[in-house]
Amino acid sequence: MGKPRGGETAQRKELDRKTVAAIRSAAERVHGRIAKGQKPEMSFPVRTLQNVHYDKAKGYFEIGRAKKNRTLTVSTVRTFAQTLKMMALSKELVETNDFATKRDAYYQSKNWHEAAFSDQVESDTVMDDIEALFSVDGVSREQLRFIPDEHGGAVAGQLVVFDPDYATGTVHRIDCTQFGSGAYSIPSLVEHLTFETNAKFVLAIETGGMFQRLQSHRFWEKANCILVSMAGVPTRATRRFIRKLSDDAKLPVYAFVDCDPYGISNIYRTLKVGSGNAAHVSQFFCVPKTTYLGVTPQDIVDYKLPTHPLKDVDVKRAKDALKNDPFFRTYPVWARAITQLLDMGVRAEQQALAKWGLNYVIDEYLPAKLAKVGQFLP
Amino acid sequence: MGKPRGGETAQRKELDRKTVAAIRSAAERVHGRIAKGQKPEMSFPVRTLQNVHYDKAKGYFEIGRAKKNRTLTVSTVRTFAQTLKMMALSKELVETNDFATKRDAYYQSKNWHEAAFSDQVESDTVMDDIEALFSVDGVSREQLRFIPDEHGGAVAGQLVVFDPDYATGTVHRIDCTQFGSGAYSIPSLVEHLTFETNAKFVLAIETGGMFQRLQSHRFWEKANCILVSMAGVPTRATRRFIRKLSDDAKLPVYAFVDCDPYGISNIYRTLKVGSGNAAHVSQFFCVPKTTYLGVTPQDIVDYKLPTHPLKDVDVKRAKDALKNDPFFRTYPVWARAITQLLDMGVRAEQQALAKWGLNYVIDEYLPAKLAKVGQFLP
Numbered sequence: 001m002g003k004p005r006g007g008e009t010a011q012r013k014e015l016d017r018k019t020v021a022a023i024r025s026a027a028e029r030v031h032g033r034i035a036k037g038q039k040p041e042m043s044f045p046v047r048t049l050q051n052v053h054y055d056k057a058k059g060y061f062e063i064g065r066a067k068k069n070r071t072l073t074v075s076t077v078r079t080f081a082q083t084l085k086m087m088a089l090s091k092e093l094v095e096t097n098d099f100a101t102k103r104d105a106y107y108q109s110k111n112w113h114e115a116a117f118s119d120q121v122e123s124d125t126v127m128d129d130i131e132a133l134f135s136v137d138g139v140s141r142e143q144l145r146f147i148p149d150e151h152g153g154a155v156a157g158q159l160v161v162f163d164p165d166y167a168t169g170t171v172h173r174i175d176c177t178q179f180g181s182g183a184y185s186i187p188s189l190v191e192h193l194t195f196e197t198n199a200k201f202v203l204a205i206e207t208g209g210m211f212q213r214l215q216s217h218r219f220w221e222k223a224n225c226i227l228v229s230m231a232g233v234p235t236r237a238t239r240r241f242i243r244k245l246s247d248d249a250k251l252p253v254y255a256f257v258d259c260d261p262y263g264i265s266n267i268y269r270t271l272k273v274g275s276g277n278a279a280h281v282s283q284f285f286c287v288p289k290t291t292y293l294g295v296t297p298q299d300i301v302d303y304k305l306p307t308h309p310l311k312d313v314d315v316k317r318a319k320d321a322l323k324n325d326p327f328f329r330t331y332p333v334w335a336r337a338i339t340q341l342l343d344m345g346v347r348a349e350q351q352a353l354a355k356w357g358l359n360y361v362i363d364e365y366l367p368a369k370l371a372k373v374g375q376f377l378p
Numbered sequence: 379m380g381k382p383r384g385g386e387t388a389q390r391k392e393l394d395r396k397t398v399a400a401i402r403s404a405a406e407r408v409h410g411r412i413a414k415g416q417k418p419e420m421s422f423p424v425r426t427l428q429n430v431h432y433d434k435a436k437g438y439f440e441i442g443r444a445k446k447n448r449t450l451t452v453s454t455v456r457t458f459a460q461t462l463k464m465m466a467l468s469k470e471l472v473e474t475n476d477f478a479t480k481r482d483a484y485y486q487s488k489n490w491h492e493a494a495f496s497d498q499v500e501s502d503t504v505m506d507d508i509e510a511l512f513s514v515d516g517v518s519r520e521q522l523r524f525i526p527d528e529h530g531g532a533v534a535g536q537l538v539v540f541d542p543d544y545a546t547g548t549v550h551r552i553d554c555t556q557f558g559s560g561a562y563s564i565p566s567l568v569e570h571l572t573f574e575t576n577a578k579f580v581l582a583i584e585t586g587g588m589f590q591r592l593q594s595h596r597f598w599e600k601a602n603c604i605l606v607s608m609a610g611v612p613t614r615a616t617r618r619f620i621r622k623l624s625d626d627a628k629l630p631v632y633a634f635v636d637c638d639p640y641g642i643s644n645i646y647r648t649l650k651v652g653s654g655n656a657a658h659v660s661q662f663f664c665v666p667k668t669t670y671l672g673v674t675p676q677d678i679v680d681y682k683l684p685t686h687p688l689k690d691v692d693v694k695r696a697k698d699a700l701k702n703d704p705f706f707r708t709y710p711v712w713a714r715a716i717t718q719l720l721d722m723g724v725r726a727e728q729q730a731l732a733k734w735g736l737n738y739v740i741d742e743y744l745p746a747k748l749a750k751v752g753q754f755l756p
Contacts, residue, residue, distance in 0.1 A: 101587035163558025172558035180541025180550035185563035209479035
């Protein structure tokens with residue numbers, strides 16, 4: 001714990017003011033139309049793959065201009081009311097410095113009488129709409145104080161996290177070199193965190209087992225880096241944490257995942273540029289400064305790795321990526337790598353390096369890779 | 379970081395000596411038979427539900443006396459060799475102070491020539507056999523240095539964890555009140571950890587969302603407790619951590635889970651007494667001092683909670699528990715609670731309490747429950 005650090009709490013309160021202003025302005029548009037005797041309406045960005053594009057320079061999946069309108073009619077009255085109630089909940093959460101998960105919000109609605117949601121799919125859709133609506137103003141769901149149900153991954157290495165208490169201004173100083181064999185667990189909401197680090201890069205790791213190996217052997221000390229365990233497709237909190245860290249400390253991020261279509265297209269692609277059905281949030285969650293350390297299809301050859309045959313679902317996923325994914329279609333070098341994997345017909349896990357010794361990954365593989373970061377897949 | 383604390387490293391080395399001695403003794407039995415010109419054989423506890431019993435006094439599922447023998451013949455030669463190689467790997471891991479996940483061990487075998495495993499199911503089975511074999515000597519898989527692929531849950535609250543570095547003896551001091559909105563992430567291997575706490579109990583929480591609420595609002599301070607996020611069925615590392623904490627600090631553990639057959643029979647039952655197909659490890663992993671705080675079937679009535687209908691799989695799971703589960707069959711009060719749930723035909727999530735306000739759980743529900751710990755379900 002320490003003294004308040006200049007500016008963080010002020011910055012946070014400024015963000016909160018901006019969020020409340022955005023909610024108020026949306027509500028005033030509705031109110032204004034009603035006052036003029038017009039039917040109120042709200043306009044939301046369309047959230048489908050067809051309304052997504054990828055621009056290398058921006059570095060993330062962007063939502064397009066297609067909009068859908070929700071006009072107040074007999075048939076939309078309930079959803080319309082729910083949308084306004086949900087916005088009011090968000091405003092209250094910001095003003096009381098609290099937060100709600102999707103489930104919390106659903107159950108809260110049980111006290112909204114006729115506007116109660118009848119199932120969580122309904123309330124999730126309204127929340128997604130609101131998130132898309134305010135993303136246009138650069139306001140993320142987390143700023144609206146709607147937080148994910150899962151919290152984040154684990155972090156270890158050359159990083160100090162500052163976590164200011166909103167109410168008291170007291171700042172917790174969390175030194176990620178001091179967790180022994182354990183780690184720092186990322187909270188659901190990371191907007192208020194700030195960082196201090198001399199690390200050279202962030203290593204985002206797919207499996208808990210590999211993370212534990214690198215952490216227990218203090219690889220972060222040797223390589224002067226920060227380790228993050230994603231445990232599969234990273235949660236929103238984990239992605240946002242890595243993104244903030246990458247932005248604030250100007251650090252590159254290297255992804256270390258299994259060499260299979262899931263590791264490449266679901267985990268890596270989602271981390272770097274976002275996902276198709278949530279493109280409206282990519283601006284907040286993707287980490288454009290990520291490159292792909294490995295395991296690459298060529299590594300399977302170069303390191304004579306033990307493999308498994310590609311399953312049908314792997315082949316389908318890889319072919320989809322080649323054909324339909326705006327990210328992979330932008331980079332011929334990725335198309336070649338995925339084609340190579342399909343031609344070989346096999347996949348390899350990152351832990352396959354253990355064939356050459358449990359710590360081969362620390363003593364040989366990672367140092368060899370890190371000597372050539374310029375050659376990582378984009 | 380601090381100075382070495384008396385005894386911990388010594389205790390850890392003593393455990394390692396015991397482990398190596400057990401491996402050596404098993405190997406010598408095999409060697410002895412060969413030297414006498416006899417066929418070598420090894421004898422493993424049978425790992426099925428039929429070979430499990432539950433004794434209230436012991437507090438966990440215990441494996442029975444049924445054994446299967448593995449004699450060296452033409453058809454078993456490969457498995458026999460693999461079993462011995464795996465034991466040798468374990469011995470090497472203990473001696474070099476390293477560890478391997480199931481996957482690591484599988485890939486290591488790729489260098490065992492003809493004894494290489496052809497898939498991970500094979501190597502997992504051999505590892506489970508070895509684990510069962512040495513569990514008879516009171517040696518856990520973690521002492522054999524085989525660690526789970528997933529690491530553990532998140533911890534916050536009135537607890538200091540000491541994590542000694544095996545090589546240097548330096549002890550990391552991890553104060554779980556100091557992580558702001560974040561938390562301590564439990565490592566895969568927890569045998570070497572020790573604790574310091576004045577907390578009155580451990581609260582083991584099913585969902586990340588509820589954990590985050592209690593952590594962000596510093597419920598642990600108010601209630602003088604330790605919060606652990608299980609995120610569904612707790613991993614082995616999480617269960618072992620809670621068990622060690624409960625034993626070493628003599629703390630009761632209260633489970634706070636969803637009121638559905640999954641929360642009751644999979645999460646709670648597994649945490650408290652272990653699981654059927656892994657009864658040989660229950661002695662290390664179950665937490666007999668756990669009681670069930672809620673959400674109870676009666677809470678659904680008393681707190682007028684929003685519910686969902688029980689699904690077919692829920693009904694099946696509940697009926698199985700009543701009919702076949704030695705734990706629930708031991709406690710009539712549990713049988714009544716499960717029957718009540720079946721009769722109501724509904725389930726409720728812990729976050730359903732949000733109907734009464736997001737922080738109703740903190741202000742009303744938990745304090746009311748904690749005033750009557752003696753009435754918790756066993």
